[in-house]
Amino acid sequence: MTTFTNSRSSAIMVSILGDLTLEDLRAELTRRKPDHAQLEGGWASIDDTASNIGRRNVAPPESDPEILPAAGEYPRRLAARYYFFTSNKRLKRDFPDSEQEHHVVDAFDVLIHIDSEDRMVALLSSRTATAAGRLMKALREAVAELDESGRVEVDGGELGFTPDLFFWLIVRSRDNRQIDGRTAIDAVLAVNGQDNVRRTTLLSDGVDFSRPALLVAVAEIEQLGPVRVALADTQLNAKVTADVWSGGVFSVRKGDTHYTDEVDSPELRFESIQDFAYHLLPKLIRAYYADAEDDWNDARRSAEIEAAAQSIIDRYRTKYPQLGLAPA
Template sequence: MAVLSSNQVAVYPFHLDTTATLDELAQQMVVDRFKPTKSSSVGWGSIDDDDTGIKLPPIVKIDAGRPSVLNASKAQVARLRARYYWLRSDSVARRREGISAGWQATTVLEAADVLLWDDPTGGYTGVVTDRPNHMKPINALVAVARAVDAKASFTVDTIPQRLDPDFFLWLMYRARSAPDLTPDVRLGGITHISSMDGRQRSVDVKDGATLDRIELAASIALGATNFGPAKFSIDTSNEGASFFIDLHPDGGFQPYKSSSYEDPNVMGHDFMLTMIEDLWMKTLPELRSIYASDTAWARDGITRFRAEARDEVWALLGFGSTR
């Protein structure tokens, strides 16, 4: 379980293809409002619902609110915010309470928030605030959409927010050589990066992803490794923010509460919501655009970076430069 008021929220992205409007989706969610009447109960509510009952048996009345739709403005596209609820059988409670116990004593309430934005190219782009259980709310959202539009569908694999394997290599290169991505965007240090080679062997580099880490330098030099996710900081004057995030190849991410805004008014109740919306709709699209337009990287940057990594490996082994 993770909702927007949780201490840690990692989101999973998707795209919803439907002709249904946000208002129609919200109205259908009201029809499918969560009412815990049996162990298989599921349904929708509001991101502003009281979260104190989540992860607990549903013995207290749950007052699920209405999803909210925000109209488009000069600064924002139209968007929908909703919470999806389901009940999970709790094996610990079953053992404790015994086989004769009622479902209210042997289940716990789970929830995930769903954020949906109008996509100018068609349909909606969205994120779920529970990466491990992302398909539960996504499938429920598609069911809502199909109640209005029978042809509604979704994808998580072919969305434009997914990151090319080369992206994380570029990220390490820029953090090392040119962290000022634009006059308004600066890349901070990469504190953690994961990788997987062609033989499905993984390497996790923590406490600083720099070339003096021989396992990382070797992986870069060999050129047969896909990198990501990566944990790093990024400062953007456009949002007046310093974000510390964990970014995944599928385009999902986890923003940390060590992030901050220059405006102290943002650092309140809606801090996590504001961060997720800013990262998804502004900062991460800008970061992808900077990567895509880096012609120097595409021309010879990747070759030079691999050569630097080979030199670092040789130096760390005491053999001197390869050039």
């Protein structure tokens, strides 16, 4: 069993609006190569061979973005890597005479596909969330070159959902962890809560309804989220753990993600991002909306809130009988 050792890989899904195709965008990105001499970022393939990421005074390998065929849960997608150059104070101090000497290579991976509603959406992935502005600027420039009215919107794409899903998730984890025949909620490991004056609470080390802090968060009708959830899938032979936000943002926690009989590698780390974005998180979202049309409705939600409040009263009636709390 492979357990990832690095901390996390972050990703966000955005929408690309405009009169363009994957083939158009591939051609435009291919034209925009990274330039080491000018320290200007540019586009290449996602091949990790001699990527030079993290190395000083080197150029990224020259290659072209490519369109990958649909495979299993993965859609047909344009795969590209945006390379850029970054510096820091230490490098500037140690190598003052050369711009190239105090810059290292960094990168974002980008996967772009056409969704079920015929919209173009992009999955942006990085080992770090820093310098995301450079990527968005470069992507917007390429889109605008193809369609001057085209734009990139940070709207979560297919992975955007109402924060109510987080409340549903902790209830579903308590009552029925199985999402379908192959995917299950292994655990909800942490959840944030925010009350109506924007004070935040973090519940970690496992989330369940025996914990007073969770009961209080539910009873006071706080907005829950983000959450840390572990999802197990028998077809993937994996347990993937991720922090999830409602705006199409997530981070796979690589130290808590396990693939059976697979060797840890950059390719496998990127596979975990794709598995979560194209398969596991969409399953959760579909299950939430299916339940919202059936069992998870206003009455059920209100009943859960009232039950949490009653559990708090019962707990304190037993623990502090001197308070004289009357039975319901």
